[in-house]
Amino acid sequence: MKKFIYIVLLLCISAPSWAQKTPITEANNLYKKGEYEKAIKSYEFVLETHLISPEIYFNLANAYYKTGQIAPAILNYERAKLLAPEDKDIQYNLALAHDHVLDKLDIVPELFLKRWIAGIRNAASAQSWSYFSISFFIICLLFLSIYLYSNKSGFKKAGFLFAFLSLSFCIIFFAFASIKTNEMTVREHAIIFTPSVTIKGSPDLSGTDLFLLHEGTKVKVIDQLGDWRNIQLSDGNEGWLKKDDIEMI
Structure with a gap:
């Protein structure tokens, strides 16, 4: 002992x-x-x-x-x-x-509604949106029970209305959670790691030189071919570079 x-x-x-x-x-x-x-x-x-x-x-x-x-x-x-x-x-x-990145790129303007929805979606993490979705699903069940078991018509109408609204929010928040989860699992964006890289018009060293990018610039990878990656910038310009020039986020 x-x-x-x-x-x-x-x-x-x-x-x-x-x-x-x-x-x-x-x-x-x-x-x-x-x-x-x-x-x-x-x-x-x-x-x-x-x-x-x-x-x-x-x-x-x-x-x-x-x-x-x-x-x-x-x-x-x-x-x-x-x-x-x-x-x-x-x-x-x-x-x-x-502020230390040399490339200062314009951003292609989006529709206000699309930008507004994206702003709301990006205000929380996938986990938070999942919690919101589950919470509103539970609330929906509570109001649904009021609709089904209440004897008063006023309560039944209110129960149905709030159950519908709660279910709508549940679906919206679930969609937000799914999109945020997809962003974490399917990485589309990357950061330039080479001090400077010439973006080509085709996936070939002999391709036409389009423009120059510097380290720290964020790009979106939209296609790939062998060791080459087709990238798109926030201003809409596209081109090809070697996969070794970037690091996926």
């Missing part, structure tokens, strides 16, 4: 020291000390173990930014934003990093 108590006491005493040696804690401590290169390696190690969170991507992006590596910083800010689109710190730091 005494031996068991000693073992429990030893575990309790040593538990804090184990916690201090976790990879995430070690990476955070290195960042706080200003040892950013070592922190980068530690955060990358954590991500390689498939422990993914917006906080880890955000801290890794900050470490890259502190060392002047803008393209990796933007890449990881974008990955953090995918997981936590509502986070203001991520949005602010991403905007700061974009």
Whole structure:
């Protein structure tokens, strides 16, 4: 019995020291000390173990930014934003990093309604929209039960109306969650990692030179052929580059 108590006491005493040696804690401590290169390696190690969170991507992006590596910083800010689109710190730091990108591209204007819906959808994560969808489905069932079991016509009408509205919101929020989930699983956007790259008119080194892009620029991959990727810019221009010139978000 005494031996068991000693073992429990030893575990309790040593538990804090184990916690201090976790990879995430070690990476955070290195960042706080200003040892950013070592922190980068530690955060990358954590991500390689498939422990993914917006906080880890955000801290890794900050470490890259502190060392002047803008393209990796933007890449990881974008990955953090995918997981936590509502986070203001991520949005602010991403905007700061974009100020260092040489390419200043125009954005093709979208219809107001489409832009408005996208703004609402991007205001929350896929997980949050899922919770909203489930919540409104439960609310829909509650109002539906009022409609089915109430003896008063006023309650039945109100129950039917609110059940219909709740179901509508449930479907809308489910659609938002599905789109956000698809954005995380099917990555279409990438960041230029080459200091400068000439965009070709065809997937061939002998193709016509169209324009020049620099590291840190965000592009959308719309097609691929072998080692070549067909990319589209926010201003609508398209072209081809080698897959080694970009890193998928």
